[in-house]
Amino acid sequence: MIISEWIAGIILIATMISFIYLLTSKYKHTRFLTPLYTVFAGCFIAVFVLMVPIIDLSGMPESINAGLRGSARVVLALHNTLQVFTIDVGAQEILEAIQTAMPGFSIYFVMMSVLMIICPVLTLSFILSFVKNISAYLRLFLSYGKDWYVFSELNERSIYLAKDIRKNHKNAALVFTDVFGKEEEASYELIEQAKECGAICFKNDIITINFRPHNRKAQMILFAIGANETENTDQALKLIEMYKASQNIRLFVFSTRIDGEILLTKADKGNVKVRRVNEVRSLVNRNLYECGSKLFENAKEMPDGTKKISAVIVGLGQHGTEMLKALTWYCQMDGYQVEIDAFDIDEKAEDRFSALAPELMSKDYNGIIIPEEAEYTIRIHSGIDVTTKTFDDAISNLKNTTYTFISLGSDEANIRTAVDMRMQFERIKIKPTIQAIVCNSDAKKALNGITNYRGQPYDIGFIGDTEDSYSEGVILNSALEADALRRHMRWGAEEEFWQYEYNYNSSVASAIHAKARIVEGIPGAAKKEEDLTEEERHTIEKLEHRRWNAYMRAEGYIYSGSPEKSSRNDLAKMHHDLVDFSSLTEEEKRKDSRVGTQ
Numbered sequence: 001m002i003i004s005e006w007i008a009g010i011i012l013i014a015t016m017i018s019f020i021y022l023l024t025s026k027y028k029h030t031r032f033l034t035p036l037y038t039v040f041a042g043c044f045i046a047v048f049v050l051m052v053p054i055i056d057l058s059g060m061p062e063s064i065n066a067g068l069r070g071s072a073r074v075v076l077a078l079h080n081t082l083q084v085f086t087i088d089v090g091a092q093e094i095l096e097a098i099q100t101a102m103p104g105f106s107i108y109f110v111m112m113s114v115l116m117i118i119c120p121v122l123t124l125s126f127i128l129s130f131v132k133n134i135s136a137y138l139r140l141f142l143s144y145g146k147d148w149y150v151f152s153e154l155n156e157r158s159i160y161l162a163k164d165i166r167k168n169h170k171n172a173a174l175v176f177t178d179v180f181g182k183e184e185e186a187s188y189e190l191i192e193q194a195k196e197c198g199a200i201c202f203k204n205d206i207i208t209i210n211f212r213p214h215n216r217k218a219q220m221i222l223f224a225i226g227a228n229e230t231e232n233t234d235q236a237l238k239l240i241e242m243y244k245a246s247q248n249i250r251l252f253v254f255s256t257r258i259d260g261e262i263l264l265t266k267a268d269k270g271n272v273k274v275r276r277v278n279e280v281r282s283l284v285n286r287n288l289y290e291c292g293s294k295l296f297e298n299a300k301e302m303p304d305g306t307k308k309i310s311a312v313i314v315g316l317g318q319h320g321t322e323m324l325k326a327l328t329w330y331c332q333m334d335g336y337q338v339e340i341d342a343f344d345i346d347e348k349a350e351d352r353f354s355a356l357a358p359e360l361m362s363k364d365y366n367g368i369i370i371p372e373e374a375e376y377t378i379r380i381h382s383g384i385d386v387t388t389k390t391f392d393d394a395i396s397n398l399k400n401t402t403y404t405f406i407s408l409g410s411d412e413a414n415i416r417t418a419v420d421m422r423m424q425f426e427r428i429k430i431k432p433t434i435q436a437i438v439c440n441s442d443a444k445k446a447l448n449g450i451t452n453y454r455g456q457p458y459d460i461g462f463i464g465d466t467e468d469s470y471s472e473g474v475i476l477n478s479a480l481e482a483d484a485l486r487r488h489m490r491w492g493a494e495e496e497f498w499q500y501e502y503n504y505n506s507s508v509a510s511a512i513h514a515k516a517r518i519v520e521g522i523p524g525a526a527k528k529e530e531d532l533t534e535e536e537r538h539t540i541e542k543l544e545h546r547r548w549n550a551y552m553r554a555e556g557y558i559y560s561g562s563p564e565k566s567s568r569n570d571l572a573k574m575h576h577d578l579v580d581f582s583s584l585t586e587e588e589k590r591k592d593s594r595v596g597t598q
Helices: 002-024 035-054 066-085 091-101 107-142 156-168 185-196 229-243 258-266 279-291 293-297 318-330 349-356 389-396 411-427 441-447 479-488 494-499 501-519 534-554 586-595
Strands: 148-151 173-176 220-224 249-254 273-277 307-314 336-344 377-382 403-406 433-437 460-463
Touching (some): 002 107, 035 066, 229 258, 279 318, 307 411, 336 349, 349 377, 389 411, 494 501, 501 534
Parallel strands (some): 148 220, 307 336, 336 377
């Protein structure tokens, strides 16, 4: 019995360690490796091990050989173990048997006593879990003819998106997977919101549920939208493999990481239409597409008749870096100049950005005016804390500022800095546009139209909240994306637009700038290519090439060193056309007018 006691103890310790690991782990990749199933299995084995020594075989004839007696002991131990889990065993008889074999206090007696209480509870939990999933499968089956929207996780982002989808698609089936009824208040509130949407909730991971019975004529849209981006990519690759032979499948993968881009580009997607949602880039692009014209409206007229856009970016994290890159190409417009001052607490901020976009920051281009080339001036102020007088002094010297973008990594820091900067700008008597990232939707609503105690408005635009960012119009049916696809179709197949992010991002940037050109009244911008006059064509081609040069440099490309096409190397991010407009071939100039028109 001592040996059984040690074995059972080791099993229970291993079970507890596994339970804690699975409960806290962000990865849940298999159907059966769950905390409940692990504890159930561990306790079952432990009870069986403890049962074997106390099985009474005294009633068996002595003539039966040892092998049969051992088999009978195993079978009876297994039978009694099952009875423990179904409360169909005499607890008193078992405990008396243990006391007879080991009189007095023993760990053996304690373990069996505790297990006889825990095991029936585990059985009940198992049954309830099973019934819950059966109910979910039944509801899914009854939704056979509907469009299915399936989310890999129930979180704040996915619930906002699901609620917006429900507004527009009353009969669609909303499905959340990996839903656990934890006691935390946040989890409870999310589950209640899912119920209000009429959503179907599975406890299982998205890759363990078979959605293939879906009606082929209806859509199934999958969202890998968990908090862990690595897990999102891993799930996406498995989902692609599972459904690449199916019809009407769309997959949205939420990831800002470069490894996600590379892995999804490489994957054989079959019939699955895949889009990686880079939430940071999406916000910056959407902001410029919808509100970017204000940059030109607020530009300050200079003595020579040109207008200067003077932008300040505070914080060079993901959003700040993306905005800095985007402004360099977006602000390429006839009659305008752009200067950008970026501030970050990192002592190596300029060095890091220069590594991302070496030719953009090169002394050969940054701040240099070259005929028929992209023109911009970027100054990065490294190692400056926004809460210091050094920062305040630097801002007070930027008296021509027309636009400010704030992204410091937290809503509280962004709000505080935006208010402080409005104060600084008021002191030097200027009123630039201020935009600050605020992720909390309730906070953003409360901040709209804020004033001081005397009713003076701060005039701060808060963008990037979860409710606005995770809506059907942004994620699934983006007007910008539709515009970009239409432009891409002029020279490429639709499959290439979705498959290669180089094509997707390039077309999106082209669509954003084309809209701005129309607003700014650039001659020919609103026309089709075949309707252009020769003068309009020349204007469009030069402007588009300036814009393209700045865009490619912002993406990290450099000149290949030769005008020959053979010198292009996309692995090295080297391009033969990164030259001034006059150095292009006539064929390449025609591409610029095709891209730059409607």
